Amino acid sequence: MTGNAIEVRDLTRKFGAFTAVDRISFDVRRGEIFGFLGANGAGKSTTIRMLCGLLSPTSGTARVGGFDVRSQTEQVKLHIGYMSQRFSLYDDLTVGQNIRFYGGIYGLDDARLRERAAWVLRMADLEGREESLTRTLSGGWKQRLALGCAILHEPAIVFLDEPTGGVDPISRRNFWELINRLSAEGITVLVTTHFLDEAEYCNDIILINAGRLIAAGSPAELKSRYITNPILEVRVDESGIVEALETIRACPWALETSVFGTALHVMTADESEGKRLIRQTLSAARVMVHQITRIVPSLEDVFLYLLDQEAAKAGAEKA
Amino acid sequence: MITLLRAVKPIIVKEFRQIRRDPTSLGMLLVLPAVLIVMVGYALNFDVKHTPLVIFDQDRTAESREFLDKFIQSEYFDYKYSAGGYGEIEEHFLQGRAKIALVIPPRFARNLIAGNDVHVQILVDGADANTASQAMGTAVRLTADYATKIVAEAFARKGKQLYMPVDFQPRVWYNPDLISSKFLVPGLIGFIIVLTAVISTSLTVVREKERGTMEQLMVSPLRPFQIVVGKTVPYIAISLVAATAILILGYLLFDVGVHGSLLLLYAAILIIILGALGQGLLISTVTDSQQVAFMVSVFSSLLPSFLLSGFIFPVASMPVALQIFSNVAVNKFFLVVVRSVMLKGAGLDAVWPQFVYMVIFAAVMLGVSIKRMQKRSM
Numbered sequence A: 001m002t003g004n005a006i007e008v009r010d011l012t013r014k015f016g017a018f019t020a021v022d023r024i025s026f027d028v029r030r031g032e033i034f035g036f037l038g039a040n041g042a043g044k045s046t047t048i049r050m051l052c053g054l055l056s057p058t059s060g061t062a063r064v065g066g067f068d069v070r071s072q073t074e075q076v077k078l079h080i081g082y083m084s085q086r087f088s089l090y091d092d093l094t095v096g097q098n099i100r101f102y103g104g105i106y107g108l109d110d111a112r113l114r115e116r117a118a119w120v121l122r123m124a125d126l127e128g129r130e131e132s133l134t135r136t137l138s139g140g141w142k143q144r145l146a147l148g149c150a151i152l153h154e155p156a157i158v159f160l161d162e163p164t165g166g167v168d169p170i171s172r173r174n175f176w177e178l179i180n181r182l183s184a185e186g187i188t189v190l191v192t193t194h195f196l197d198e199a200e201y202c203n204d205i206i207l208i209n210a211g212r213l214i215a216a217g218s219p220a221e222l223k224s225r226y227i228t229n230p231i232l233e234v235r236v237d238e239s240g241i242v243e244a245l246e247t248i249r250a251c252p253w254a255l256e257t258s259v260f261g262t263a264l265h266v267m268t269a270d271e272s273e274g275k276r277l278i279r280q281t282l283s284a285a286r287v288m289v290h291q292i293t294r295i296v297p298s299l300e301d302v303f304l305y306l307l308d309q310e311a312a313k314a315g316a317e318k319a
Numbered sequence B: 001m002i003t004l005l006r007a008v009k010p011i012i013v014k015e016f017r018q019i020r021r022d023p024t025s026l027g028m029l030l031v032l033p034a035v036l037i038v039m040v041g042y043a044l045n046f047d048v049k050h051t052p053l054v055i056f057d058q059d060r061t062a063e064s065r066e067f068l069d070k071f072i073q074s075e076y077f078d079y080k081y082s083a084g085g086y087g088e089i090e091e092h093f094l095q096g097r098a099k100i101a102l103v104i105p106p107r108f109a110r111n112l113i114a115g116n117d118v119h120v121q122i123l124v125d126g127a128d129a130n131t132a133s134q135a136m137g138t139a140v141r142l143t144a145d146y147a148t149k150i151v152a153e154a155f156a157r158k159g160k161q162l163y164m165p166v167d168f169q170p171r172v173w174y175n176p177d178l179i180s181s182k183f184l185v186p187g188l189i190g191f192i193i194v195l196t197a198v199i200s201t202s203l204t205v206v207r208e209k210e211r212g213t214m215e216q217l218m219v220s221p222l223r224p225f226q227i228v229v230g231k232t233v234p235y236i237a238i239s240l241v242a243a244t245a246i247l248i249l250g251y252l253l254f255d256v257g258v259h260g261s262l263l264l265l266y267a268a269i270l271i272i273i274l275g276a277l278g279q280g281l282l283i284s285t286v287t288d289s290q291q292v293a294f295m296v297s298v299f300s301s302l303l304p305s306f307l308l309s310g311f312i313f314p315v316a317s318m319p320v321a322l323q324i325f326s327n328v329a330v331n332k333f334f335l336v337v338v339r340s341v342m343l344k345g346a347g348l349d350a351v352w353p354q355f356v357y358m359v360i361f362a363a364v365m366l367g368v369s370i371k372r373m374q375k376r377s378m
Helices: A044-051 A073-079 A095-105 A110-123 A139-150 A169-184 A219-226 A238-249 A271-284 A299-318 B002-006 B009-021 B023-042 B062-073 B086-094 B108-114 B129-157 B180-211 B213-219 B224-254 B262-286 B290-308 B320-328 B330-344 B348-376
Strands: A004-015 A018-029 A033-037 A059-064 A080-084 A157-161 A188-193 A204-209 A212-217 A231-236 A256-260 A263-267 A289-295 B051-057 B077-082 B100-104 B121-124
Touching: A004 A044, A004 A188, A018 A044, A018 A059, A018 A188, A018 A204, A018 A212, A033 A044, A033 A169, A044 A059, A044 A157, A044 A188, A073 A080, A080 A139, A080 B213, A095 A110, A095 A139, A095 B009, A110 A139, A139 A169, A169 A188, A204 A299, A212 A219, A212 A299, A219 A299, A231 A238, A231 A271, A238 A256, A238 A263, A238 A271, A256 A299, A263 A299, A271 A289, B009 B023, B009 B224, B023 B180, B023 B224, B051 B062, B051 B086, B051 B129, B062 B077, B062 B100, B062 B108, B062 B129, B077 B086, B077 B129, B086 B100, B100 B129, B121 B129, B180 B213, B180 B224, B180 B262, B180 B290, B180 B330, B224 B262, B224 B348, B262 B290, B262 B330, B262 B348, B290 B320, B290 B330, B320 B330, B330 B348
Parallel strands: A033 A188, A033 A204, A080 A157, A157 A188, B051 B077, B051 B100
Antiparallel strands: A004 A018, A004 A059, A204 A212, A231 A263, A231 A289, A256 A263, B100 B121
């Protein structure tokens, strides 16, 4: 086994004529938090399912913990933990019964199960609630209990498929603290998400779109690689935001324009020249400008840029 | 093998806990059999007794009275009305107040004494074919008895002994009183087992698919057959309890005992349970929602068990095409075994072909569903 926890080469999965995952290759280093990003239907879940041995690849190879997902499925399953956004718990069992059940199917003996159950209850902040029915727990608790059940058997690699879907922001932050702790203990975490702020917590990320890998690297690398031009945040009067977007988009000097909440992000070749052009254009269009500031690009800027490039490429191929 | 089975235990424990927490499923598994046996045993009664009778006596003599007494005293008929004409009879039939009518012609007594032919008319409401044919049969028998008696008296008056060229002596074996509950209760075991086992198995698996817990089991090192064993053992146990409850209730309420080997009976019950569980699992591998699974389960278990198995309607009286098609109902074979073993005390030598079919059915159902689960996981 090399230093990589996961090695994926040209992994492909087709469903009939539809290619859900198209020749994806990437490596995940041991102990890192690896982010897997993409829109719904981009192929994230299909890839994870192949890596967990739930789905066999159409072609290509993947090794998880040094085991081939196609020929050594049983070994792979012993060494991974998996948690999906559905928090696969039995609602009609108590917290303690869920823990004992998952411990039982992984073959934990009584002593180890007791020790691990105590650990899960502490980690999930559920001490004293072993007898509560799982359906009475709130989303954040369920989420941490589901994670606890998924890693009862202390796997070296954990797959988290949209683990923060449907929970409140505070629970989301607590959950990422847990993920960081796992990583600090040397556990490899592969996590899919469509929250781009969460991607900033990852050591490395990949972005997939329509089954294909379109970018890979650390968040800092991706920003410096793709966003070389300054990005200006333009705050305009709320009523004029659509007008402003359309006007600026039509200008050739605006390299990239998108709406972020109540502001526009505009990429230009030069900061001061850009500011001057934006003010001039918008005042001609009678849109009131409150403020223009240069901002540090976020991953969202990177991904919108990359997805635009992809769309342009696809358009060019068609034409 | 022991390690393979050890991982199954937590699933069995969990499944029992879930069943206990869910009053609806527990009710369906244990109360339904009890309700059904009482309903089927008492309500689904083909023994046609107390058929309401209307009498149109145009003779009104001691002789006509004697003849009619045969009917009035029979428990098969309830003398309800006497009519003064055909119009009144029709009125009673239309209102559903009477199902059978006896019309005694004028000069009934005089013709009888003179030794002439006498024609008594029996009218039957044929809307309910089963009741009609049974009532008619009984009426014909009573009339024949009476006629024989008259002839015997006539012979006796002439100092001669009545002589019967062919004496008809019916004797019914296994169920001498022709009580339909003896025929229905054994059939009910198969009906209830198939219905509850198919539905509960398909639902328990599909529920896990809906909740996403099935996926969680699939990423664990459990193999599909371990999941299948773990999820079905509790239902095997419950179905055995339900079958035993029906046997006990059938004995207590309807006096339906087991004449043959209990071991053989339970072997048959176990095999059909396995087949039904296999059918439920198979349904769960092709459906993704509990509603669909429930509908497919009911359709594929209730209809064949009820209509095609011979539970109520004899297979032999179906059209040939339907008789061939009736082989899809595994219950058809189970019924033969259970009725033979319970009522006739038959041994394996008499029912082994049915056993072979049931074993094949169970093996195919379980085999295909495990195969499908493995494929789905890949």
